[in-house]
Amino acid sequence: MRAFGGRVPEVTPLLPTDPEAIGGYELRGRLGVGGQGTVYLGLDERGRRAAIKLLHPHLITQETARTRFLAEVEIAKRVAPFCTAQVLDSGTINGQPYIASEFVDGPSLLASVKDAGPRGDSALERLAVNTITALAAIHKGGVVHRDFKPGNVLLAPDGPVVIDFGISRALDLSQSLTSSQVVGTPGYMAPEHIDGAKAGPEADMFAWAATMVFAATGRRAFPGTTVSAVALAVLHKEPDLDGMEGDLAEVVRDCLRKDPAERPTAAEVSDRLLDSRTPRPAPDDTEPRRPPEPPGAKRRRLGFAAVVLAVPAMVGALYIRLPGEGEGATAHPSPTPPGAPPSATPAPGPSKEPGQSPSPTTGTTEGVSTPPEGPGSHPSPAATKSDPAPTRRPSLRTPRPKSRNLGSLSAQDYSDYCRAHGYPYSAVWADQAVCSKDREGENGTIAGPTAVCRWKYSGRPNVRAEGRNCVSGA
Structure with a gap:
């Protein structure tokens, strides 16, 4: 298949070590x-x-x-x-x-x-x-x-x-x-x-x-x-x-x-x-124009608008003069319906600005009012009793076992790692293996020192890198 140019990946036989x-x-x-x-x-x-x-x-x-x-x-x-x-x-x-x-x-x-x-x-x-x-x-x-x-x-x-x-x-x-x-x-x-x-x-x-x-x-x-x-x-x-x-x-x-x-x-x-x-639509200049108005049409339109505006004003004047429940009554706010409780008006008191701290004469704890402390007031026994300092218990942690040094990575180790994974070209950059299938590095990957250490010491447990040193253990 070469419709797009280029090679379709060839399917090669399985190796004896491959799963079925x-x-x-x-x-x-x-x-x-x-x-x-x-x-x-x-x-x-x-x-x-x-x-x-x-x-x-x-x-x-x-x-x-x-x-x-x-x-x-x-x-x-x-x-x-x-x-x-x-x-x-x-x-x-x-x-x-x-x-x-x-x-x-x-x-x-x-x-x-x-x-x-x-x-x-x-x-x-x-x-x-x-x-x-x-x-x-x-x-x-x-x-x-x-x-x-x-x-x-x-x-x-x-x-x-x-x-x-x-x-x-x-x-x-x-x-x-x-x-x-x-x-x-x-x-x-x-x-x-x-x-x-x-x-x-x-x-x-x-x-x-x-x-x-x-x-x-x-x-x-x-x-x-x-x-x-x-x-x-x-x-x-x-x-x-x-x-x-x-x-x-x-x-x-x-x-x-x-x-x-x-x-x-x-x-x-x-x-x-x-x-x-995306092409942008051209401005449409084909919109039909209105025919010219006959003489006097503008004056008639203005006169009609004046009448329309005058009607609401007249209705409003009639509404204001309309008598209420008694002859000669004037417009007032609607009275309180019968049986409704009178509106509660807050009694005048000291105003409090937003963000102002509570009055020093009272204190609250969990919503319960408490008297302030001052001359003649006595603190409660609970307030004067101090809690004993907590006793520190000895740590039960066991010391971590020391890591075992397996050896350091060489340039040859990096090269062998890349070749083992199908990359014939390699370089070491910032303690990392830079692997590539060509000299230009177009088709390649980067592997850190831990990956190289794990490959080199694949039979050891918990292998990791500390710099270029390979260690195992905790």
């Missing part, structure tokens, strides 16, 4: 391996295809983290299926979480641009509208994608579809219980995301704009020969938008601002893109 089924899906082959896990082609009991992503076992090792991960995936199931691959199911198999989503039969935007070149004007506009519609639906569902990139946009026969939304956020939150790993792809991560700050919908808008630059030009918005150089360009340089023009270029520029507060929302971008292509 996950959840209610029979596995028919592998679709690929990435930094988060292995993706399989599955069939449900009715023969419908689904993409099953089985996460790598070292990414989530604690039961609380698995529970949190699956809870976040449940939120992703509520996202409206507007230009998105719907999340169908989730669960665990042998302690490894998995996510089943709608299978999309088409190449990725990344493969399409590499094979067939950048998108044309109309195709680029359709891509922009469809993908921003997907992000608007994702954000409205309370989900943040966190890894929007050309590889996560599939070109289906009926239009572009966004995949893997919510998985990166779920993985990020579950790992936050025990690590500080940053989940994302270099070149499409917002500055605040690279800095390790919270990545919200604003970070998705940055990634969307960077993806549109790649689709329009075939280049990254922030070029660099190494992954670390790309990350530094995102943090400190302006984007390269050469080759982009018109309204889309202005929208993209606004979405690539360094300050997340200055970026528009997905709904605002959608409105701007649609408004820019």
Whole structure:
């Protein structure tokens, strides 16, 4: 299938170590391996295809983290299926979480641009509208994608579809219980995301704009020969938008601002893109004009208006002169109906301004009036008796066992970690493994030191990183 240009992912045979089924899906082959896990082609009991992503076992090792991960995936199931691959199911198999989503039969935007070149004007506009519609639906569902990139946009026969939304956020939150790993792809991560700050919908808008630059030009918005150089360009340089023009270029520029507060929302971008292509109606000059009035019509109209205004005045005068219950009675306020109690008029007393403190002559406690203290007054025995100071009890907490130092991470450890997960190119940046499938870092991921430590010492319990040191235990 090459209707959009690009390679459709090839289904490869299962390995002997792969499961035969996950959840209610029979596995028919592998679709690929990435930094988060292995993706399989599955069939449900009715023969419908689904993409099953089985996460790598070292990414989530604690039961609380698995529970949190699956809870976040449940939120992703509520996202409206507007230009998105719907999340169908989730669960665990042998302690490894998995996510089943709608299978999309088409190449990725990344493969399409590499094979067939950048998108044309109309195709680029359709891509922009469809993908921003997907992000608007994702954000409205309370989900943040966190890894929007050309590889996560599939070109289906009926239009572009966004995949893997919510998985990166779920993985990020579950790992936050025990690590500080940053989940994302270099070149499409917002500055605040690279800095390790919270990545919200604003970070998705940055990634969307960077993806549109790649689709329009075939280049990254922030070029660099190494992954670390790309990350530094995102943090400190302006984007390269050469080759982009018109309204889309202005929208993209606004979405690539360094300050997340200055970026528009997905709904605002959608409105701007649609408004820019919606023709405005021309002013209507065909409204029929009134025929000229005959002579004297204006005077008759004014005379009639004077009569209309005079009638209410005459009626009002008659109403005032109309006698009441007795001859010659004048207008008065309506008397109190018979049998009704007379209106209570408050007796004059000292006025109290708003916010004025209560009078010092009285005090209230829980709505009961109490006499003030003063000369000759005696405090109650309860007021003079002081409570004894609380006795401090010795702490019953047992001292936490010391963590065991397993060793420090070397540059070779980072490189081996990346290669083990299918990334031949690697770099170390801010104690993190920057893995990539090419020298430019277009298709890659970032793994924190805790993830590398857990991979290196996979048989040890409660492994985490302290800097570049791997420790286990409490």
